Amino acid sequence: MERGSGATQSGEGPAVFEPVIVAFLCNWCACEGADAAGRARLELPANVRPVRLLCSGRVDPQHVLEAFACGADGVLILGCRPGECRYREGNLHAMKRVALLRRLLGPLGVETERLDLEWVAAGEGKRYAEVVTGMVESLRALGPLKPQSASTHTTAKAPDARTKVEL
Amino acid sequence: MCRIGVYICECGPNIGRTLRLPALVQSTGNLTGVVRVRRVPVLCGREGLDFLGEEIVAQGLDRVVVAGCSPREHESTFRSVLERAGLNPYMLQVANIREQCEWVVRDRDQATGLARRLVAGAVARVRHHEPLLPSEIAVSTDVVVIGAGTAGVRAALTLAGKKRVVHLVERLPCVGGKVPLYEDVFPGMACAACVMDPMLDELLHHDGIRVHLMSSVEELLGFKGNFTVRLLQSPRYVDPEACLGCGACVEACPVRVPDEWNPGLAERRAVAVPYPGVLPSLAVVDPRHCLRWQGEDCRACEEACPFDAVRFEEEARVQEIQAGAVIVATGFDLSDPGRFPQYGYGRLADVITSFELERMLNSSGPTGGRVLRKDGTVPGHAGFVLCVGSRDPRAAPHCSEVCCRYTLKFLHRILAQGAVDRATVFHAGLHLPGGASQDLYRALEGNPSVHFVRMGAPNSAGILEQNGSLAVRFPDEEGRVRSHLVDMAILAPAMEGASGNRELARILHLETGGTGFFDQGITLLDRVEAGREGVFVAGCAAGPTDILGAATGGQAAAGRVLSELVPGETLRLEPVTAGVDETLCSGCAVCEGLCPYGAIERKDDPPRIMVNRVLCRGCGTCAAACPSGAVHCAHFSDGQIAAEVEAMLGREDQGERSKEKGSRIAG
Structure with a gap:
C-alpha cells in the first residue's frame, strides 16, 4: 500500500527518498499562487498535498500534529504577506503558532525544518514553486520522519503522542 | 451511508495527457462512500452541467466531488448545479487535479499517484460535509453619516436621492466643512462658495436628511443592518426656528x-x-x-435679539437612532507646525499656515481678501514652504496630496490681485497629478515674479528672523545650506486625521493609523472599507485627498450602503462562519481578542462566548486558538480538515472508522 512517508522512487539508479508534505494554503493568496504556478506550467514535485483553508490563521497546531502523526514528513503553511491578510492578521497569528510549535516539536524528535511558514502572494506562482521545491529538497536530504515513531502510528490519538515523548 | 458521485473533468485536452485517467477512475471507485465515478469531457460546459444535474437526481447522490480545475474557477458554478438538483450547495468538494497536478507534474506515474491522493482527500472530506443554509435578518436602511464636510454631504445627498433616511451628524454648529472658508478652489480656480453653497442649500432643505449639528456619536451598539447610535447634542442656546443670523x-x-x-x-x-x-x-x-x-x-x-431667539435654559440632548449603516466622514485637521520649532511658527509674527492665508484671501474674511503682515503692511515677497511635516517618517510619513496644488492656487490668486510683488515656493518635488493641475503650473512658468526652489528633503527648512525679514534656510540637493529672504512665510502643514478620530475610533470599534486617519481597512480596490461590516469611511477621514476625492468617496460609501441594504430585503448571512458548542466553552475568551471583526462577545452566567454571525467572516483563527475545541468553523471544521489530510496521506483506505470528531488528539 502507498504510504505517506518513506516512499522511494523506483527506477534505475539508487532509490531516492520522496518526502510527503502537507501544505495548508490560504484561499486568497497561496492557493491563487499555486494555481498561478499551474497556469504557468512550472514544474513542481508531486510530493505536496495541498489543503485549502480560508486563512493561514485557521491552521490549528493540532492539524499540524495530526499531519505528522499520519505520516507527513513535512508541513508547510502558506499565508499572505504581512499586511496583506484578507482577515487583517490571521497570517501573524499563524506565525506565532508556528514559532511555538517548532519549539515543541524539537524535543519530540521532529526536526524543526519539517515545519515551515512562508508568505506567497496571489501572483507569486514562481515563489510558490521555489518554496515547495526547496522544502522537498531539504526533506529529501533530511530523510523520513523518525521511522520508528511514524511506523508505530496507526491512529493519531493522544496515547500515541505520549508514546512518542517516551521514545 | 453516503452516496458520493465523483466526476472527473477532462477539461477538453487539458487533463489526461499526463494523468492516467483510467487508473484514477479505478482507484476512485474503491473509495468509501463512492457510488459513481464518471469521466466528462468538459464538465463546466452547458452539456456537462446538465449531465451533472441529471446524475445527481438519477443516482440519488447526496454528495459530489468534482476533480478538475481550481475551485476558484468553477466551485460556485457546480454549487449552483447541486442547488438546482435539490442538493445543498455545500455538499460539494472540488479536487484541483489541473493547476496543482496535471499542469505541474511531468512524470505520468507520479502525477497519477498525486491525483489519486487529491481525489481521495476530497472524497474523505466531502463525507464530513454538512448542509449549510444562509440565514436572513431584517435590517434598517437608515444611515448615520458622521461629518458634514464635502464627503459627508455628498454621501447624504446620494443616499437621500434613493429615499434613504439620513442622519447627518456634525460636531460644529454649521455644515460644509472647510471648503466654504476658502476663496478659490483648485484646479479650476472656481469660487468655493459657488461650488459649495448650492449643495449645502439642497442638503439643508432636503426632507430625507436630518442634520444634527453640534452633535457627536457617543456610542455605537449592534451590527450591520441593526445599529443603535447614541447621539449627544450640545445646546446652541439659540432657537434655530427663530434666529435669522442677523448678528x-x-x-x-x-x-x-x-x-x-x-x-x-x-x-x-x-x-x-x-x-x-x-x-x-x-x-x-x-x-x-x-x-x-x-x-x-x-x-x-x-x-x-429682535426675535427673542436666545435660550439660556437649553440643555444637552441625548437621542438614540436606529440605523443599518454608518459612514465616517470626519475629514482632516492641519497639524500644528509649532511641533517643529525650527519653523518659528507662533514665535515669528509673519510665519503663518496655509489655512490662515486662505482666510486672508477670502473676500469676506477678516482682512477682506488682502494679504497683510502682522504690522498691517503688505509683504513684498511671500515664501511658500511645502512639506511641513509631510513625507517625513519622524512626523507624517504620508504626502498630504493637496499642498502643492493649493500653493499654485495661492500663487495665481495673489499675483492676479497684486497682493505681493514676488513669490518663492520651497518644495521637495512637486506633486501635481492630473491635467488641470499641470495647466495651473504651466501658466506660471516663465512668470518672473514666481520662483520654484528645490529643497534637499521634505520637512528640512528652518526660518530665522534677519533684519526685519524672514530667512528661509534649507540644505539643497547637494547638501549646501541655502538661505532666501522673504517678508512672509506660508507653511503647508501635514494633514492628519481629524482631532476627534481616535476617540471616535474607540466608540466605533475601528482602528486609526499612525496619523489618525481611518485607513486601516483600505485596499487597492476599496477606499471606503473601514474594517467593520456596515461601517464605511469617506473622504479625508480615510487619508488625504482633494475635494473631488472627498466627494467621490462620499458617493462611493453611499453606493456601498445602497447596494448592501435595500428596503424590503433581508440581509443574507453567509453560512461559512464560526460557531460555539456551549457545552465545551469555558468562556476563557482567548478567541475574543483574536477576532479582527469584533464578532465574538463574552457572556456571563455561565461564562461562554457567542459569535455574531453578521460580523463573522469565517477566517477561523478563533477555532484554531480555542483550547477546548468549543469553537467550530462551518465548512472548515477540524473533522473535515483532518479527514482530508489523513486521506491525502494514504490513511483513507483503512476502512470505516469514526471521524465525526476527526482525529483530534485531544478529542
Missing part, C-alpha cells in the same frame, strides 16, 4: 476671544455667527466664554 446679539456681546475660524487674525464674541456666509446662518452661544457661565448675570445678547 444683533454679536454686536451686543461684551466678551472678546480669539476666533477659531480666523486663527491669529481676528477676535470673536462669546455669541457668534461663525463666519460670513455660514450655513445655516445661525448664532451660537459659547458657554466656555459667555459671562453667564462665569457667574455673571449678563443678558446683553438676549436683550439685543
